Amino acid sequence: xxxxxIVMAISLLIxxxxxxxxWYGIGAVSSDTGVGSVRTGSGGGVGVARVRVK
Amino acid sequence: xxxxxSAINCTNCGAGLEVLGGGRVVTQVCGYCGARLDATDAxxxxxxxxxxxxxxxxxxxxxTGQIDGVTFTIIGILGLQEAWDGGVAHWVDHxxxxxTHGYAWLTLEDGHILLTRKIRDWPDGSFVTDRDVxxxxxxxxxxxRGETYVYYATTNWKVDFVxxxxxxRPEVGHRGTSISLMPEGRFSDHMIAYAHSEEREIETTxxxxxxxxxxxxxxxxxxxxxxxxxxxxxxxxxxxxxxFGVLTVISVLLAIIVMxxxxxxxxxxxxxxxxxxxxxxxxxxxxxxxxxxxxxDLSQAWAEYEMTIVDPTGQVxxxxxxxxxxYSGGSGDDAWSEGSRYESxxxxxxxxxxxRLDVALAEASPRAQPAPLRLTLxxxxxxxxxxxxxxxxxxxxxxxxxxxxxxxxxxxxxxxxWVEEDD
Numbered sequence: 498x499x500x501x502x503i504v505m506a507i508s509l510l511i512x513x514x515x516x517x518x519x520w521y522g523i524g525a526v527s528s529d530t531g532v533g534s535v536r537t538g539s540g541g542g543v544g545v546a547r548v549r550v551k
Numbered sequence: 552x553x554x555x556x557s558a559i560n561c562t563n564c565g566a567g568l569e570v571l572g573g574g575r576v577v578t579q580v581c582g583y584c585g586a587r588l589d590a591t592d593a594x595x596x597x598x599x600x601x602x603x604x605x606x607x608x609x610x611x612x613x614x615t616g617q618i619d620g621v622t623f624t625i626i627g628i629l630g631l632q633e634a635w636d637g638g639v640a641h642w643v644d645h646x647x648x649x650x651t652h653g654y655a656w657l658t659l660e661d662g663h664i665l666l667t668r669k670i671r672d673w674p675d676g677s678f679v680t681d682r683d684v685x686x687x688x689x690x691x692x693x694x695x696r697g698e699t700y701v702y703y704a705t706t707n708w709k710v711d712f713v714x715x716x717x718x719x720r721p722e723v724g725h726r727g728t729s730i731s732l733m734p735e736g737r738f739s740d741h742m743i744a745y746a747h748s749e750e751r752e753i754e755t756t757x758x759x760x761x762x763x764x765x766x767x768x769x770x771x772x773x774x775x776x777x778x779x780x781x782x783x784x785x786x787x788x789x790x791x792x793x794x795f796g797v798l799t800v801i802s803v804l805l806a807i808i809v810m811x812x813x814x815x816x817x818x819x820x821x822x823x824x825x826x827x828x829x830x831x832x833x834x835x836x837x838x839x840x841x842x843x844x845x846x847x848d849l850s851q852a853w854a855e856y857e858m859t860i861v862d863p864t865g866q867v868x869x870x871x872x873x874x875x876x877x878y879s880g881g882s883g884d885d886a887w888s889e890g891s892r893y894e895s896x897x898x899x900x901x902x903x904x905x906x907r908l909d910v911a912l913a914e915a916s917p918r919a920q921p922a923p924l925r926l927t928l929x930x931x932x933x934x935x936x937x938x939x940x941x942x943x944x945x946x947x948x949x950x951x952x953x954x955x956x957x958x959x960x961x962x963x964x965x966x967x968x969w970v971e972e973d974d
Contacts, residue, residue, distance in 0.1 A: 501787060508798055508945065515802065515941035518934060519809040522840040522897070525934035530860070530869040530898035 561586055562594045569613055572626035572648050572716035580627075580721075582612065582714040587722060600723050603712050606630035608643045608659050609768035612715045616765035618666065623647040623655060625766075629721060630712025646717060654718060656754075657762055662773035663780060666759035670743070673753050674700070679730050679745040681705050690969050693732055693743070700732035700743055703778060704968045719749065731756075733778060740781045776962035788952055795948040802942035806935045813839070813931030820925045823847075823854065823912040832906040832928060842932035843908070845894040846925045849877040854915035854922075858896070863904030869896065872913060897932050 518524070558569050559579075563586035568579060578597070579588045585600035606628075614625045627646035632639050642660035649655075656667040674695035677683070679702075683691055690702040710725040727748030733739060741757035758779040763770045773780075818830050834841060847854060853876035860869040873896060879888035900906065910926065 501790065504791070505794065508794070508948075511944065512798055512802060512805075512941055515937040516805050518937040519805065520933055521838065522932050522934045523937065525842075525897050525932055526840050526899050527869075527871075527895075527897045529871040530896065532866050532868060532901065534867060534869050534871065 559594055562588060563596050563599060570716070571613060571624050572646075572718075573650060573653075575654070575718045576626070576716040578717045578720045580713045580715060580717070585713075587713070587720070590716070597720070598722065600713065603714075603723065604630075605714075606641065606643045606712050607771075608645070609770065610643075610645050610657065610659065610766060614766050614768075616762065616767070618647070618655070618759075618762070618765060621649050621652045623649045623652070625657070625715075627715030627717050628712070629710055629717075631708045632711050633706055633708050641711075643712075646715065648716075657759070658756070659770070661775055661777065662771040663777040664759050664762040664770065665756050665777075665779060666762065667744075667754050667756040670695075670753050670755050672696075674743065678747075678751055678753070679732070680747065681707075681728055681730060684730060691732070695743060698734045698739075700734055702967075702969055703731045703733040703742060703964075704966060705730050731778075740779050742779060776959060776965075778963050778966050780959075780963065782956050782959040785955060788955060792949055792952040795945045795952060798945040799942055799949055802938050802945055806938035806942060809933035809935040809938055812933065813929050816928045816930075818843075818908070818926045818928050819910075821923065822921055823856075823915065823924050824920065826910055826912065826924070828909060828911070830908040830910065830926075832908055833904070834900045834906055834930060835903050836931055837900045837903050839931045839933065840897045840899050842929040843896045843898075844927045844929065845873055845875060845896075846892055846927070847875045847919070848923050849875060849890075849892055849919055850922075851878050852876070852916045852918035852922065853890070854919035855913045857911050857913045859907075859909040860898055861907040861909075862901045863906065864902060866901065868898050868901070868906075871896070875919075 558567055560566065561568055561581040561584060563581060564584035566581060566583040568581060570576075570579070576590045579590050579594065580586070580600070581588065585603050587597040587600065588594040589597050608628065610625055610628070612625055612628065615622055617623075624647065625645045626648045629644040629646070630641065631644060632641045642658055645657040645659070647655040647657055658665040658667060674693040676693050679691055679693065684702060684705055687702070692699055692701045694700075706729045708727055708729065710721055710723055713721050713723060725748070727746065729747070730745040731742050732744070733742040741755055744754045744756060746752045746754055756779065758777065758781060760770075818832070819826060832841075845856065853874060855872055855874040857872045858869065859867065862868055873894040875892060875894050876890035877888070877892050878890055879886070881887050912920075
């Protein structure tokens with residue numbers, strides 16, 4: 498019974514963590530956005546933009 | 552006057568030896584000096600095996616136990632081994648004797664106990680030999696007592712220890728071959744073996760863990776699944792399968808909700824030259840990211856857009872660009888495509904209010920300029936990869952739990968040395 502409770506607790510933690518991270522979009526924000534981001538020029542070629550985030 | 556001898560003194564070393572094995576015993580091997588004594592000729596010394604290494608077994612000569620309601624006594628112990636390229640396997644055979652039911656073998660192999668008896672009603676068909684196995688294109692099979700047995704493995708054994716009484720003349724180095732066949736059924740706990748040494752015999756072997764309690768011994772814990780080991784579900788299998796199954800479903804539902812959740816609004820639809828210089832984005836929820844999705848129906852073309860996002864307080868949140876390109880060619884199996892008609896930008900809003908989005912076509916190939924462009928806003932953009940990951944994890948746990956019976960069967964047949972020939 499003890500093992501079951503441990504397995505249940507760990508799996509609920511995983512589910513809760515995954516649900517939280519998914520709902521709040523952890524890791525989804527584009528790396529070239531943020532307060533004070535500034536375009537620093539084109540790196541050449543299609544779609545390659547250099548951006549500095551302050 | 553006639554009587555039954557119950558003990559002798561070893562004619563080589565003088566040690567006291569019990570006589571337990573009945574009238575068919577022809578050899579007695581002294582456990583003290585290793586002398587092989589001829590039980591049919593006043594226990595004359597046949598040869599001496601000095602310095603034998605005793606195999607590890609909790610069973611000892613003279614132990615008695617009930618098997619299927621019959622009392623058997625352990626009268627002899629044989630250490631056996633099989634060597635092959637990958638190593639050496641060891642096991643121990645214990646010869647059992649009952650005055651009313653004759654002889655049997657109790658085998659200890661990697662903590663597993665097997666009970667073997669000779670059979671008189673041989674299966675139909677010829678005696679299976681290793682030559683038959685080598686020549687066969689499919690697993691050799693035999694029909695016995697209503698079941699079909701198929702080839703499992705060939706064991707080329709060698710004796711490396713002897714002690715006690717035997718109905719033949721075993722000695723160290725004595726070799727033989729045993730070809731085992733196992734029923735195809737899922738939960739069979741027995742096999743038949745065609746044993747070939749000085750004489751040919753057919754035996755039936757069954758898994759017999761009850762021997763430990765019957766003889767009052769404690770067995771070592773097996774390290775592997777034995778070919779004859781019946782499947783026993785692990786405690787809580789149904790609970791864990793149900794639990795992980797439910798968590799899998801919940802994770803999938805959460806992932807779908809995250810993917811589909813949040814309001815989607817088309818900000819712009821038209822050709823790039825119709826883009827207004829500035830768009831207003833009203834944002835109410837600030838604790839979740841906001842996604843902007845670009846879709847342009849391009850074919851063999853590319854386009855690069857510049858954009859700036861400014862929050863209600865005037866702070867620049869993005870000053871960047873996105874490029875869309877899509878090329879394809881070939882046909883049938885040689886068809887290919889490169890790039891994507893979709894691009895996205897996800898940012899974290901700072902405060903609620905109206906955000907300003909400036910989007911302009913920076914550069915494009917000629918075929919991109921008349922292609923329709925759609926710009927969509929999603930408030931409350933999530934990252935469903937986390938819940939999809941959890942669903943995959945719980946799904947694998949569910950499958951792992953549910954497949955335990957199948958995996959057990961695979962492990963049982965894993966010891967088979969049959970190799971299917973390639974066509």
